[in-house]
Amino acid sequence: MSWTDERIEKLTKMWEGGATASQIADELGGVSRNAVIGKAHRLGLKARPSPVKANEKPAVRPAAAAAAPTPKKPKPVVEARPAAPDPEPEEPRIEEEESFDDPTPVRAAPSAEPVPPPAAPPVDQPRIVSVGPGGFLRQGPGDQQQPIPPAPPRRLVPAKPSPEVAGKTSLLDLNDRICRWPMGHPGEPDFHFCGEKVNPGFPYCVEHCGRAYQAQLPRGARRPPPPLPFGGPRVR
DNA sequence: CCCTGATTCGC
């Protein structure tokens, strides 16, 4: 197999999408995991959390070979660098935790117990609670418990496409020109769309138009209906 | 052992 533009593009998408080299190699087919990694590095899209790279300062891997015919294990990593303080600027912490009004500061006076729980919680009595916007629990009519403060807001980080759909046609990739025939089932991690070039004038490619549009046969001569999108058994 | 990515080096 050779690295065609399509394959390189798919490799790049999946690699940046977070797919592992094995997944990519498996998806592309005809190449090994090592080939994918090698190609990825050659393409310059390196830098991804490597399990083996926790240790920084590789100190330049000793270029084994050539002059030293040491059979194996040329690992003279002696190089004791005693002093390397490395101030480590540390990423600027984003703190906005206190920026909103906390209705019930749990951290109370240093002396008292923080929010003593009800002495005898009525275990048998079913409590009706509901969740309001923001995640706090609404109180029932008879509730005397202090309202539970909402969980501290988490920093929202843009979701990365899951490795399973990396390189595949997602909902956001749909437009008028590509086939929107669903592949797999919604909710499944690898759900995506066909993505082929559309049959002009139709929402699907030629092949899937063949599935979607079938000649109406006279009554009595009907064949069992073809599997519908989203409905029937898995169709791929 | 399995997995991962990184690197080397003969081709």
Add this chain to the structure above:
DNA sequence: GCGAATCAGG
């Protein structure tokens, strides 16, 4: 440029 072999951490 390619990728198997190898290394090394989880």
